[in-house]
Amino acid sequence: MTGGAGFIGSHTVDRLMETGHRVVVLDNFSTGKRANLARWVDHPMLHIAVCDVGHGIFAALAPIVAKYGPVERIIHLAAQVSVVHSVANPLVDMQVNYGGTLHVLEYARASGVQKVVLASSAAVYGDVEELPVSEDAPKRPVSPYGIDKYASELALDYYSAVHGVATTTLRFFNVYGPRQDPSSPYSGVISIFTDRARAGRPLLIFGDGTQTRDFVYVGDVVRAIIAAAGDGNSRVAANVGTGAETSVLELARTIVDLCGGTSKIEHAESRAGEILKSLARVDRLREQLGVVAETKLVDGLRLTLG
Ligand SMILES: NC(=O)c1ccc[n+]([C@@H]2O[C@H](COP(=O)([O-])OP(=O)(O)OC[C@H]3O[C@@H](n4cnc5c(N)ncnc54)[C@H](O)[C@@H]3O)[C@@H](O)[C@H]2O)c1
Numbered sequence: 001m002t003g004g005a006g007f008i009g010s011h012t013v014d015r016l017m018e019t020g021h022r023v024v025v026l027d028n029f030s031t032g033k034r035a036n037l038a039r040w041v042d043h044p045m046l047h048i049a050v051c052d053v054g055h056g057i058f059a060a061l062a063p064i065v066a067k068y069g070p071v072e073r074i075i076h077l078a079a080q081v082s083v084v085h086s087v088a089n090p091l092v093d094m095q096v097n098y099g100g101t102l103h104v105l106e107y108a109r110a111s112g113v114q115k116v117v118l119a120s121s122a123a124v125y126g127d128v129e130e131l132p133v134s135e136d137a138p139k140r141p142v143s144p145y146g147i148d149k150y151a152s153e154l155a156l157d158y159y160s161a162v163h164g165v166a167t168t169t170l171r172f173f174n175v176y177g178p179r180q181d182p183s184s185p186y187s188g189v190i191s192i193f194t195d196r197a198r199a200g201r202p203l204l205i206f207g208d209g210t211q212t213r214d215f216v217y218v219g220d221v222v223r224a225i226i227a228a229a230g231d232g233n234s235r236v237a238a239n240v241g242t243g244a245e246t247s248v249l250e251l252a253r254t255i256v257d258l259c260g261g262t263s264k265i266e267h268a269e270s271r272a273g274e275i276l277k278s279l280a281r282v283d284r285l286r287e288q289l290g291v292v293a294e295t296k297l298v299d300g301l302r303l304t305l306g
Contacts, residue, residue, distance in 0.1 A: 001024065001025055001026070002026045002027070002053050002074070002075070002076050002100070003032065003053075003076070003078030003119070004075075004077070005027040005036050005048075006032040007036075007177070007180045007181065007218065008119065008218060008221055008225075009025070009027070009078075010032070010036035010179060011179070011221075012075060012077070012225050012226070013025060013040065014222075015226060017043065021045070022045045024047045024049065024061065025046070025047070025049070026049050026051040026053065026061070028050060028051060047068075053076075053096065054095040054099045056106075058110075070111060071113055072113065073113065073114055073116075074108060074113055075225055076104045076117065079119065080093050080096040080145070084185075087143055087144060093144045093148050094148055097149060098152055101151075101152035105159045105163075114231070115167070115168070115228075115230070115234075116165060116167045117169075117229050118153065118167065118169045120150075120169050120172070121149045121172055122171055122173045122174075122239070122241070122278060122280065123145055124139050124146050124149050125138075125146075128277075128278070131245075131278075131279045132279040132282075133239070133278075133281060134281040135171070135239055135281070135284055142273075157235060160235045161235075166231075168228040168234065168235075168237075169236070169237035170221075170224055170237075170238055170240045172241075173213070173214040173216050173278065174188060174189075174215045174241075174278070176190035176216070176217065176218065177218030177219065177300065177303065177304050178303065178304055180218075182195035189251070190215065190251065193251065193252055193255045194255055197255045197256055200262045201263060202266045203252045203256065203263055204268055205249060205265060205268070206268050207268075207269070207274070208267065209248045209249025209250075209265075210249065210276075211247065211275070212245040212277050212279065214245060214246075214278055214279045214280045215242070215246055216240060216242050216280075217300035219303075220291070220292075220293035220294065220295050223291050224289060227289040236284070236289075238284040238285045238288055239282055239285060240280070243293075244297075245277070249265070254297065254301060258298070259305065
């Protein structure tokens with residue numbers, strides 16, 4: 001797994017380790033943390049290699065493969081995860097997010113890997129006209145991050161069609177849960193709100209709070225990743241969301257309530273360019289991967305708050 005020390009990656013490692021798999025984590029620890037994997041650090045079935053996917057994965061995997069045999073499946077989560085950073089540094093984003101995917105696919109082609117799963121994003125759709133957004137909606141990404149995720153998807157499809165590499169793409173919507181880093185300036189709204197509400201500090205909403213998102217709990221995302229890594233469903237691209245919309249104001253109120261109701265909700269000028277509505281169509285996730293993201297927001301928030 002690439003990016004296994006990160007938020008979604010470390011939850012996926014937990015699930016795979018709990019079910020007896022040997023797991024190799026390739027990560028450069030740019031946003032990922034060793035602490036996220038602390039539970040398994042001395043476990044003989046977990047191997048951690050420091051590696052920048054933008055520079056290739058062959059060298060990092062070679063000693064592990066020599067000892068334990070070939071890599072069977074690759075879950076590719078490593079990425080430069082900030083849209084804002086991608087706008088300021090498009091070349092870095094291309095090297096890590098598109099280049100990293102090509103390195104993974106080249107490895108899969110050369111080594112006969114049975115399945116490659118890509119963490120893509122709702123960002124591939126850009127400004128959406130029709131909600132809920134279906135996988136077949138036009139792809140008009142509005143950031144280098146979205147462009148490189150979409151280019152990665154096209155590369156997966158190409159490697160499947162031309163080189164016979166089995167692949168599945170998952171387009172994550174707004175993922176939340178424990179271990180999402182609230183100190184990062186690029187953190188999701190839920191980790192920022194929960195961090196502030198826990199401390200009794202005000203929650204700041206840009207605009208009136210009627211903007212909506214499809215918030216999906218990380219445990220449900222892990223189930224989608226593991227289903228995607230199985231056999232079948234090659235050349236499928238599926239949204240990973242709940243199919244339910246939540247406004248940012250409703251989210252803020254729920255978090256404040258769960259934290260004892262002391263934080264105030266404040267509003268600031270709305271942000272230029274912010275997407276107003278986001279909602280996934282989830283039929284394909286259910287029909288092709290057999291997964292329904294069923295964790296209710298309030299339950300997921302309780303788990304997040306710990
Ligand atoms: N969290 C979300 O809501 C969301 C939504 C859409 C897509 N995604 C995608 O899901 C994946 C996981 O995201 P996350 O939320 O867990 O973020 P994260 O920052 O916690 O995880 C990313 C991981 O990739 C590693 N990484 C970054 N650059 C690397 C490089 N060059 N080489 C090797 N490792 C590198 C980081 O150290 C980190 O461990 C990413 O591909 C992201 O784009 C996440």
